[in-house]
Amino acid sequence: MSELQKRQIQLEVLRYNPETDTAPRYQTYSVPCLNEWVVLDALNYVKDHIDPTLSYRWSCHMAVCGSCGMMVNGEPKLACKAFIHEYGDQIKVEPMANFPIERDLVTTVEDFITKLASVKPYLIPKSDQPISAGEFKQTPAELKKFKQYTLCINCMLCYAACPQYGLVPEFLGPAAISMAHRYNQDSRDGGRDQRQEVIATDEGVWECSFVGACSEVCPKHVDPAGALQQVKVASTIDWYKEHLMPWVKK
Amino acid sequence: MAKSNKPIFWGLFAAGGTVTAFVTPALVLVTLFAALGAGMDMFTYESIHAFAGWWLGKLIIFGIILLSLWHAAHRLRVTVHDFGVRADTVVAYAVYGLAGLGTLMTLVYLLRI
Amino acid sequence: MSSKPYVREMSKTTWFLSQPRYKRYMAREVTCIFIFAYTFLLIWGLGALANGPEAFSGFLESLRSPLGVLFNLAVLIVTVYHSISWFVVTPQAMPIQRGEEFVPGNIIVNAHYGAWAVVSLIILIWGM
Structure with a gap:
């Protein structure tokens, strides 16, 4: 030795x-x-x-x-x-x-705690079911779809790395939006419309310019930057559907 | 908080970023060779005019130019903000106005060919 | 106990000089200025094309000036940087799940590089 x-x-x-x-x-x-x-x-x-x-x-x-x-x-x-x-x-x-x-x-981290809570980071079931109906089932593929985002430990390193958060403190930020994305991607969840009201705003995902620093510093390899870009893609499809094809029901 | 209207521009930005990533370097090579006089005589008035006179050629040219313009315009809006200019509304009108002007010019030129 | 948090302000104009990754980000962002300018060069060429053979040879003449050659060279370097920076982040923005697993990012990136090579070849054959 x-x-x-x-x-x-x-x-x-x-x-x-x-x-x-x-x-x-x-x-x-x-x-x-x-x-x-x-x-x-x-x-x-x-x-x-x-x-x-x-x-x-x-x-x-x-x-x-x-x-x-x-x-x-x-x-x-x-x-x-x-x-x-x-x-x-x-x-x-x-x-x-x-x-x-x-x-x-x-x-002082109150700002992050408030923002995280604002995206409703918990399962919002599509409909209430009696306990007798049994558990909400999920396939391994459905779990894999969001699993990496569940690894977030709220350490806020992504906020410390994000220049847009530093420049515009109102920005909702990487971890909060990727946590919203985590629940939006969950097959058991029906709360996306409620979360979009918070994250599809100017101070939400649209303040992000994909610097990518958040994902580079993340100690758990959550890749919040990827989550935010996916939220942008989905929100853009929403917008075009809503404004150019209003006859299409959501 | 209201939902943002940025998706309309971001959609064009993203589509344009993809198109420019695929085609612009090769297009620049073509114009660079033309500038150096080193091409193999494909870059002539006749051949380009024939391509731009074909309906599909017009569509391709219009698509590439439109998406390049709106990609660059939207990214420039963000970049100006990144350099510390906070007059976002004025900047937005300026860059999107420039892209709109370019789009209009392209449309007029293509219809005249 | 009193609380008096100290706020460190970030410089709005020089923040990106503080880290190499921020500089790489800004380098990626300013590619748009070159793409904007180059697109207007294309529109100028298109206008010359619409105005007839003489106008078009005038356009080619301007292209052949030292400034024209230098501009094209600069845009070439910058747009290649744009292409690479765009393709390497595509798996993050558009992941593909097949069955249970996600397709590894490097496969998606390499597929883009392959398609880029094919598209470039077609354009070069068309335009040279």
Whole structure:
């Protein structure tokens, strides 16, 4: 067994204390790291041994809870999935871009939560059925149609990567629209008309210009950019049907 | 929030993006060879005129030009916004107006051939 | 505890310089300016065609100027970039599910490249 490789990392962290600071400032910590660590381990080391005032969110340490999203060397990353060995000895850590900073690496995320709720991200059955009617059945192919979108962990890295969200904060954004698409694609669901009222708007999918950054940074390979383009195609077909063929019933 | 009317332009943008992706590089090669005088004499008044005089030829030319114009116009509207200009309504009238003018010119020219 | 969130504004005019992927995106977007201009060149040529042989040879003459050659060269490079950037994202916008599985993206992209080659060949044979 080889000995674990040790490294001294200069961890440059953007800090902000709303009670005393008027603007964020960088603070550098010298952290003795094992090469097998992730950036979250380095932050935990700082918190435990150097500076207990450092604030950041984390929970599962295994890319499931989606709470440790931050900018690592300018790239939206889960701190628990950003391995030290992929970086040099100087690592810059900042709160997720495009979100207001609450304190240190903690951001204000109410905007996303409100937007996610607005697209009704839950099954809306086509018709109510008594329990005696049994379960709603679904074939493997019908499941496969939307399965990748169910992998979203609401980590908001896609919002941190999306320049259109940064430029136009009203934009509904990648994760919320791809979650709407997930339910629209579900064979058991009948709520598409209700969701279209929210997502087929100027501030909805039409603010997207397919930069594609959301899909590049997604730690779960959900491909929100693909979902949004599919929503555009479907909404465009809706529009032409509605305006050029009004006799066609939906 | 009302549903957006952008689909009308986006539909043309998407169709145009596909058509230009397939045909424009080869078309540019043809005009480039004509510009260099290196073609094999197919790019002549007679042959192009014959093609544009045929009803299907007219339709193909009109389709390609129409979709190229509206593809470029819609993307330009977004690009101008990306460069920081926030007068979207004015920009929309300008770019779609230009595409409309090009469409009209194409229609008139084709009918005269 | 008081809350005083700090908002970092994004520059409306220089935001795309901050990341290579944003620069690639802007490069893709500005291809539209070249396609717009080139389409008007085609319309100009069409007008010359409608005006008779003399007008058309005048158009060809302008095409043969150094500026004409340079313009065509620039548009060629830019439109090839447009084509590639368009085809590589097609599987994302229009996925194809056959049976249970989705058709792998690279098959869809390669099919587009194949069709692109055929269409280009037809146009080149027609126009050279």
